Amino acid sequence: MRKLIALSLVLALALSLMAVSVGAAEGEVRKLKLASHNAEIEGNPYRVRYELDIQEAAKAALEKGFDISYSSFVSNWDPATETQQLQNSINEGYDIILVNPVASTGLDPIIEKAQAAGITYINVDVEYLSEDVNILNICTDQYYLGYKTASYAGEVLGKGAKVVLISAIAGNSANDFRDEGFLKAAEEQGLEIVGRYNHNWSNTESQQIMTEIINSGMEYDGVLVSQCADAALAAFDTTGAPLPKFIGFGDTGEYMQRCLKINENETVMPYIVVSNPPGVGGSALNFGINQILGKELKDDVYENGNIKYHSIYLPSKIWFTDKNQEEYRAMAESMAPGDTITYWLTIDEVAEGYFK
Amino acid sequence: MSAAEHRDLIPWYHPKKLLISFRRSPPLVAFALSALLFLITILINPKGLNNRFIGSLILLTTLLAISSAGQTIVLIGGGMDFSVGAVMSAAAIIATYTMDKQDSVLIYVQVLALSLLMGAVVGLLNGFFVVKIGLPAMIVTMAVSNIITRLQYVFTSGSPAGWAGQKFVDSIIYRFFDLIPSIVIYALLFVPVVFWILNRSRFGKQVYMVGNNRQAAYLTGVRVNWVIIMTYVISGMMSAFAGILGAGYKATARVDIFGEYAFTSLVAVIVGGTTFSGGVGTYTGTIAGALLMTVLSNLLTTLGLPQTMRDILNGVIIILLLMLYNRSKAVRQ
Numbered sequence: 001m002r003k004l005i006a007l008s009l010v011l012a013l014a015l016s017l018m019a020v021s022v023g024a025a026e027g028e029v030r031k032l033k034l035a036s037h038n039a040e041i042e043g044n045p046y047r048v049r050y051e052l053d054i055q056e057a058a059k060a061a062l063e064k065g066f067d068i069s070y071s072s073f074v075s076n077w078d079p080a081t082e083t084q085q086l087q088n089s090i091n092e093g094y095d096i097i098l099v100n101p102v103a104s105t106g107l108d109p110i111i112e113k114a115q116a117a118g119i120t121y122i123n124v125d126v127e128y129l130s131e132d133v134n135i136l137n138i139c140t141d142q143y144y145l146g147y148k149t150a151s152y153a154g155e156v157l158g159k160g161a162k163v164v165l166i167s168a169i170a171g172n173s174a175n176d177f178r179d180e181g182f183l184k185a186a187e188e189q190g191l192e193i194v195g196r197y198n199h200n201w202s203n204t205e206s207q208q209i210m211t212e213i214i215n216s217g218m219e220y221d222g223v224l225v226s227q228c229a230d231a232a233l234a235a236f237d238t239t240g241a242p243l244p245k246f247i248g249f250g251d252t253g254e255y256m257q258r259c260l261k262i263n264e265n266e267t268v269m270p271y272i273v274v275s276n277p278p279g280v281g282g283s284a285l286n287f288g289i290n291q292i293l294g295k296e297l298k299d300d301v302y303e304n305g306n307i308k309y310h311s312i313y314l315p316s317k318i319w320f321t322d323k324n325q326e327e328y329r330a331m332a333e334s335m336a337p338g339d340t341i342t343y344w345l346t347i348d349e350v351a352e353g354y355f356k
Numbered sequence: 357m358s359a360a361e362h363r364d365l366i367p368w369y370h371p372k373k374l375l376i377s378f379r380r381s382p383p384l385v386a387f388a389l390s391a392l393l394f395l396i397t398i399l400i401n402p403k404g405l406n407n408r409f410i411g412s413l414i415l416l417t418t419l420l421a422i423s424s425a426g427q428t429i430v431l432i433g434g435g436m437d438f439s440v441g442a443v444m445s446a447a448a449i450i451a452t453y454t455m456d457k458q459d460s461v462l463i464y465v466q467v468l469a470l471s472l473l474m475g476a477v478v479g480l481l482n483g484f485f486v487v488k489i490g491l492p493a494m495i496v497t498m499a500v501s502n503i504i505t506r507l508q509y510v511f512t513s514g515s516p517a518g519w520a521g522q523k524f525v526d527s528i529i530y531r532f533f534d535l536i537p538s539i540v541i542y543a544l545l546f547v548p549v550v551f552w553i554l555n556r557s558r559f560g561k562q563v564y565m566v567g568n569n570r571q572a573a574y575l576t577g578v579r580v581n582w583v584i585i586m587t588y589v590i591s592g593m594m595s596a597f598a599g600i601l602g603a604g605y606k607a608t609a610r611v612d613i614f615g616e617y618a619f620t621s622l623v624a625v626i627v628g629g630t631t632f633s634g635g636v637g638t639y640t641g642t643i644a645g646a647l648l649m650t651v652l653s654n655l656l657t658t659l660g661l662p663q664t665m666r667d668i669l670n671g672v673i674i675i676l677l678l679m680l681y682n683r684s685k686a687v688r689q
Contacts (some may be wrong), residue, residue: 041514042505042611048514170663198663203613207606211412212657217403234606238415238529239408254608336517337452337608 029067032292034058034285037073037082037099039126044201045252045338046227047100049278050125054098057282057344064148064347066315068096068285077102086110089119096120096288098281104129104173111135114267120291124284127173129309136291137311139283141304142174144316145274146181146226149249152321153222154189156246156270161221163246164195164213166206168226178226186224194220205229210235218273222246227276230255230337237346246274248321263322273328275318275341282344283314287354289347312354317343382629385680386644393651401658407535413650413673415529415537419605420646422543423598423614424621424628425550426479428642430493430627433587434567434634435486440495440595441618442504443478447471448609449508452518455603459521471596478504479592479594497588501618508611515633516610520603528604542601545664550639553590567634575646623651627677648677 036054041047056069063070073089075082079102089097090113097119101107104127111133114121123137153163165182168175186193186308195218199206206228213220214235222244225232229250236243243262249272259271305311318341320328331341345353398405423444430437451467475682478500485496508516530538554560562583565573574580603609628645630637652673656666 042509045515045610048509048611052514167663195660196662197657200663202616203585203606203617208416208653209657211416212654213407215404215409215412215654216401216658217406217409230608233607237525237607238605239407239412240529240531240534336515337519338515338610 028342029062029065032066032068032095032289033093034068034070034096034098035073035092035094036281037075037085037089037097037101039077039082039100039305040073040100041072041074043330046276046278046340049340049342050100050281053277053282053344054285057279057285061285061347064289066289075102079103081104083110086114090117090285093117094119095292096122096285098122098124098284098288100125100281101128108133120288122284122288124281125174127306127309127311129173131186131308134310136287136297137305137309138280138287139174139305139313140276140280140342141313141315142177142276143181143313144223145249145276146178146183147185147298148181148274148316148319149272150182150185150191150224151189152248152270152272153224153246154185154191157191157220158223159190160192161190161245162192162194162219163222163224164218164220165193166197166209166223166225166228166232168198168199168228170198170199172313175226176356182224182226187237191222193224194218199225199228199231201228203228206231207235207238211239214239214241220244224248225250227251229271233258243269246270249274251275251341253332253339254337256328256332256335257337259322260325260329263325267322270322272321273319273332275316275343277314277316277318277342277344278340279342279344280314283350286345286347286350287312290351295351297354298356301354314345324350362556377579382627383638383641383644384461386628386648386677389677390441390644390648390651393648393655397651397655397658400655404654404658407531409654411531411535411537413647413654414607415539416650417643417647418537419540419601420542420617420620420624420650421643422546422601423595424615424624424642425546425598425639426594426645427621427635428550428639429487429554429594430587430591431561431622431630431632432466432567432634432637433563433584434570435493435584435587436497436622436632437588437591437595438494438618438622439478439482439504440591440598440621441615442501442508442612443475443592443595443612444599444602444617445609445612446474446478446508446614447510447596448603448606449516449537449611450474451600451603452520453512453516454518455521455524456518456582457521459523463521464524467600468597471600472593475592475594475596475599476589477592479589480585482592483588486588487581487584505612505615512611514611516608518608520607524604525607528601535655539601539605546597547639547643550594554639559583559586564635567636569635580652620649623674627674 006123038047058070061068073085082102108130111121121135123135127137127139167179197209199209210232231251256273262269301312305313427437427440450471454467455463482497482500486489486493528539562578565578566580566583570580602614624645625642627648628641
């Protein structure tokens, strides 16, 4: 009997000790070092917001027991600087490296080094197109942005309407996917593209190119523009030209506020706002955290992405037009001109949507 | 005077002499090429000959010419200023942030004072580092430009707030007779000041002397370092003024919104005949260079070429222009 009591006591003690240790593990804060590598920040409101969203997502991770220290590295579009900075991050023992790369190729050796060092390496935003390394690409569904815009343009303008297409940077993967979307929907809707130009993601160039298109006397009904739509719209102010019958897409405070003002009392110029959220970086961080937690991706995550490059395309969650603009007025009017619509997926949302 | 002697005085009778005089006058070449490109644009697309086109040409040329004024003075003095774009962007941010859709004389004075002060400080830093530390102007001004851009980012968290006042915007883009943009009023006030500085003031003469031969200028009693520093200070202030006008043109501002003006202003100045080696150049040439760059950009858009071809053509044409008449003079130090 004594033996039984003693055994029970030992068992109870052991169980309580286990319970205490599990409780401690649950309440324990795990420290992680995060390095965010970016091709540029200054002068690019999208990438500015992108970094801020990563910082916010990192802070929010504290609730889930992750104390994340954040460091930012900017290569200013120099591949050599980018490689050097990545090498430094590997040497300094970062746990997670998020890279919005200078180019879609050329980082294979450094990626292999990072993975060999046990670092969670995630490529974000500009898709990394290499089949030789196995990394996760977290990108916004760029094809959808172009497709949605041209589809609405077709709905508004009708078959046979003429449009000009102002793309961003030729050769940039995000731009090229958008262009595919623009062209596919334009074909489906029977839109005629009468001129193709590039603004190189520069507001100044966007305004100048739109000014020159207006000056050329070209006949067009609508303007398909791959962001920087605010600057394209400003060209109509400075030239005094009549507004187009359609413009889109943009996602900045300035663009939305200009469109809301133009269409204040009645629909004068149909438009579309489609968000290309800079928060994709914050979402990517939460993919990394789920990976660190040992979770596995669902088998079908690449269905709407690209399995060849292990790319997950996150769909744009916010879009609106002149038809339902009032639902978004408060949000639009609260934004600074250069702010873009943003959001990021939380750790739980990522776990639920993309992990087993 | 005999008929033959009279003919000798008329350049049209001597194509070779005409070509030589053309080559000796880059502004004339730039104006002539602008006219030629304009003509080609209109021939390709007759619909383009309209008030809007002319008005936009005037507006964009004026903005670029004003942006390039400081660069002209610095280059004539033998330096180079790559901080033009950063200073313009910073001034535009100051302008939109301070105005925030409001118009009043007090606000305009505040914008002008703050922006010019900022431009002067940046110019002083540029000049100080170039003269006192002896670093190459290109490196110094690029580094200072990066600092200014970074500060824009820090002070605005990357997303500058505010809009230019509507009356101020109208004072830039309003079209008189549906043709002439109101920015020309600013140009009418600004351009004579630049001409006076370069052609009439003692300081202007010293700038040419310093740009031509620093040693000789020093030996004639010119305070060379002071003159060089002042060229950068003036450049900073003029770039800041251009940035304020740019804010009116765009109505809002972004970090580094006019960053590319660092390059375009330099090209306009060089195409206008100011040499890299200093001591040679005119503001008339810069205005002609600005006009040429604007007309060329319009032509390339009118041609409807793919962007890659536009970029290649743009580069090739600029190189050809520079080869045509802008060669560095013999060193006489």
